[in-house]
Amino acid sequence: MSGRAWAAAVFSIVFSSAAAAEQNKLAGPSVSVADLGTIRAAVEAPGATAVLVNVWATWCEPCREELPEILRFYRAHRAAGLRLILISADDESERAEVTKFLASVEAGDARAFIKRGDDTAFVNAFDPSWSGALPASFLYDGRGKKQRFWPGSITAQDLEKALRALPKNQKGNP
Amino acid sequence: MTLAAINLAVTLTVSALSLGAPVPSPAAAAKMKSALDGKSVSIADVTGKSGTLVIFTCNHCPFARGWERRIAELGNAYAKKGIGVILINANDPVKYQEDGFAQMQDRAKTLGLQVPYVVDDTSNVARAFGASVTPEAFLFDKSGKLAYHGAIDDNHTDPTAVKSHYLKDALDAVLGGHPSPVAETKGIGCGIKFR
Numbered sequence: 001m002s003g004r005a006w007a008a009a010v011f012s013i014v015f016s017s018a019a020a021a022e023q024n025k026l027a028g029p030s031v032s033v034a035d036l037g038t039i040r041a042a043v044e045a046p047g048a049t050a051v052l053v054n055v056w057a058t059w060c061e062p063c064r065e066e067l068p069e070i071l072r073f074y075r076a077h078r079a080a081g082l083r084l085i086l087i088s089a090d091d092e093s094e095r096a097e098v099t100k101f102l103a104s105v106e107a108g109d110a111r112a113f114i115k116r117g118d119d120t121a122f123v124n125a126f127d128p129s130w131s132g133a134l135p136a137s138f139l140y141d142g143r144g145k146k147q148r149f150w151p152g153s154i155t156a157q158d159l160e161k162a163l164r165a166l167p168k169n170q171k172g173n174p
Numbered sequence: 175m176t177l178a179a180i181n182l183a184v185t186l187t188v189s190a191l192s193l194g195a196p197v198p199s200p201a202a203a204a205k206m207k208s209a210l211d212g213k214s215v216s217i218a219d220v221t222g223k224s225g226t227l228v229i230f231t232c233n234h235c236p237f238a239r240g241w242e243r244r245i246a247e248l249g250n251a252y253a254k255k256g257i258g259v260i261l262i263n264a265n266d267p268v269k270y271q272e273d274g275f276a277q278m279q280d281r282a283k284t285l286g287l288q289v290p291y292v293v294d295d296t297s298n299v300a301r302a303f304g305a306s307v308t309p310e311a312f313l314f315d316k317s318g319k320l321a322y323h324g325a326i327d328d329n330h331t332d333p334t335a336v337k338s339h340y341l342k343d344a345l346d347a348v349l350g351g352h353p354s355p356v357a358e359t360k361g362i363g364c365g366i367k368f369r
Contacts (some may be wrong), residue, residue, distance in 0.1 A: 057234040123360040133307040133365035
């Protein structure tokens with residue numbers, strides 16, 4: 001192989017790897033359209049030390065603003081068993097837009113859903129005191145018991161404090 | 175405002191009026207400027223002989239926009255049947271310019287609104303109701319008691335796909351002197367941007 005061909009091959013490999021890595025980063029999570037039962041099962045599934053649920057929508061500016069901070073918090077605690085579930089209230093037809101936004105904030109490692117079904121049942125199942133206004137966040141312990149509910153925007157400080165206050169040694173059985 | 179105060183404000187707004195409650199009295203008398211004609215009007219001014227419908231809504235929220243034609247149609251139609259109707263925008267237009275008065279005037283014209291679309295310029299009327307989301311309806315019966323609270327119907331995007339016409343059913347029940355078949359619902363929507 002000529003020197004020029006080697007250079008082209010090396011360039012091709014490097015470029016492909018970089019493109020694949022970029023593709024991974026941009027792929028975002030797989031977004032499923034799910035009913036309340038499926039979403040609750042994901043929240044309550046064993047194996048996490050804590051579960052953070054954030055309900056958001058692409059049209060909700062405060063939601064879009066807080067997601068990067070929530071994702072940074074998640075990554076800082078993921079190894080310790082934190083699970084993040086992002087539930088979009090967008091219409092099912094907006095799935096591509098939801099996926100695109102989640103990719104733009106590099107949320108590829110979170111569980112992501114678009115909710116389907118009755119709003120009243122959905123809202124009340126998460127918290128009867130929740131009005132339905134977005135954003136909203138909920139923190140569950142490792143046994144699937146809700147420990148905190150935040151109507152409106154949250155900060156990493158709120159989350160850190162709440163996570164520290166969770167009962168210890170409650171990891172569900174995988 | 176500190177973050178703690180913001181969180182407290184948000185928390186305080188989630189406790190809405192209970193069924194059977196009257197229009198809170200200071201809020202009932204609050205004069206609010208209407209985008210229809212620039213005149214000031216209160217909830218007490220529009221109280222209907224058969225009931226009163228108060229809807230917190232706005233221009234910018236995609237959920238409010240999804241329902242706006244149905245809100246206009248219901249408001250215009252039931253105002254002619256003896257229900258007093260008032261649409262209230264409690265959002266701070268500094269946060270969303272689209273919720274400014276001039277934009278409300280445009281929207282009122284586009285929708286052909288015949289009922290007042292007013293500015294709650296302190297957001298205190300919304301606070302008094304415990305309203306926190308747009309759109310959020312409060313329907314009072316002819317004796318002034320809250321008979322229905324919640325969403326317009328169960329599909330903000332597609333009027334043809336609606337299965338439960340919560341507010342319309344409640345309006346018909348109030349007109350007929352019956353309890354609303356569904357008295358409380360919730361709809362996901364935009365949080366009110368309180369001043």
